[in-house]
Amino acid sequence: MTKPTELDYATLGFSYTETPYNVRCHYREGSWGRLQISDDPYLPIHIASTALHYGQQAFEGLKAFRGKDGKVRIFRMDENARRLQRSAAYLEMAVPPMELFCSAVTEAVKNNIDYVPPYGSGGSLYIRPVLFGVGPTVGVRPSANYMLIVFVTPVGHYFRNGTRGIDVMVDRHHDRSGAFGTGAVKAGGNYASSLKSGIEAHKKGYDSVLYLDPTEHKYVDECGAANFFGIKNNTYVTPVSSSILPSITNMTLMTIAQDLGINVECRKIDFEGEIESFEECGACGTAAVIAPISSIYDPDNERHFTFKTIGDVTKLLYNTYHGIQSGELEDKHGWNTIVE
Ligand SMILES: Cc1ncc(COP(=O)(O)O)c(C=O)c1O
Structure with a gap:
């Protein structure tokens, strides 16, 4: 295992680096058990588990940052807990209580605290909670038993040219x-479905795919594993659609924009009718940050914006x-949880 002092955050990118501990919790016979701290990166899993066969699985992604003051802050943990609860309910899985999710995430960070990248390195500790069905079934139905696991890994930039565009x-x-x-x-x-288009875009030299709405392919949906926003006339515009993941970063940027006196509009964005009119565009997400x-490029119409x-x-x-994540600006909305 690479020691934290041996990591080069400038070249790390968004890849998996093993850390010493992960956190696990079983749901059996209708209730959640105690959190377990494990040093094993492998899991024994039943060959007939619903996660393996029917994709009964959901996950989250959040980050912890080391501030200038040396403190470690987890960003918007409660919103990630709520989103995992919504995912669990949609996929007919046991819903992890808020306190369980937050303790599992906090324990995972605390137990790997030396892997939170130093302030100013450009790195952060990515936290990956995963919930999945472990009970055996052959018919298509929900599992009776589940597991929540949380692992962490230090990461750098998601996009090669992220800050340049x-x-x-x-x-x-x-x-x-x-x-x-x-x-x-x-x-x-959803991510399995996106692999093909992502790989094809990369092969053609693009960093990401811009998805349009799946019904008409007319309105902007989202940008790979990040939400889309466009800026014009001091207004932050972001799409509304039933098929995009409600991004916690996007939600945060909307609040920050309002605090800064920038107008916010959540509405459909007609790709061909409107995209050209934006002065600035961006992709936002926990991994992508704000790219x-x-x-x-629109290959069907051979247009380039x-x-x-x-x-x-x-x-x-x-x-x-x-500034808010690193503790340099006031956290007036209470988004950070200080771990130590
Ligand atoms: C499809 C998709 N959209 C948007 C996002 C951004 O969401 P968040 O800001 O909560 O990380 C992600 C990343 O989690 C994603 O996978």
């Missing part, structure tokens, strides 16, 4: 979810967001 490509030929399917919950199956979009990177509004939002 990313190039994205519209894909009207693949959808990550159906219009009224699992797009709005964080089910692993300004430099260009969008370019945007300011990094524009003034995106920069202001980024600096405020980062």
Whole structure:
């Protein structure tokens, strides 16, 4: 296992680095058990478990940051707990109570605290809670038993050129979810569906895919594993759609924008009718952070749109967001949980 002092955060990227401990909790016979701290990165799992066969699984992604003051802060843990609860309910899984989720996440961070990257390194500790059905069934039905696990891994930048701006490509030929399917919950199956279009976009030299709504392929949905926003006339515009994952980063940026006197509009964005009019565009998410979009390519119409990177509004939002996470700006909405 790589020692924390041996990690190079500048080149780490968004990849898996093993850390010493993970946290596990079993749900059996209708109730959750005690949290267990494990040093084993492997799990024994039943060959007929619903997670393996029917994708009865959902996950979360959140981060902990080391501040200038040396303290470690977990960002918006309660919102991630709520989203996992919604995912669990949609997929007919046992719903982890808020306190259980928060203790599991906090224990995972505390037990691996040396792996929280230093302040100023550009790195953070990515926290990955996963909930899945472990009970055996052959018929398509929910499992009786579940497991919640949480592991952590130190990460750097998600996109190679993240801070300079990313190039994205519209894909009207693949959808990550159906219009009224699992797009709005964080089910692993959505990510399996997105692999093909992601790989194809990468092969063509693009950083990410811009998905349009799965019914008409007319309105902007989201940008790979991140929500989309556009800025014009001092207004932050972000799509409303039944098939996008409600991003906690996006929710945070909307609040920050309002605090800074920037207007916020949540509404449909007609790709062909409106995209050109944005002064700035970006992709936002826990992993992606706030990646300004430099260009969008629409292969079906052979059109190329370019945007300011990094524009003034995106920069202001980024600096405020980062300042709150690192403890340099006041956390007036109570988004951080200080671990130690
Ligand atoms: C499909 C998708 N959309 C948006 C996001 C951004 O969500 P959040 O800001 O909560 O990380 C993610 C990442 O979790 C994602 O996977």
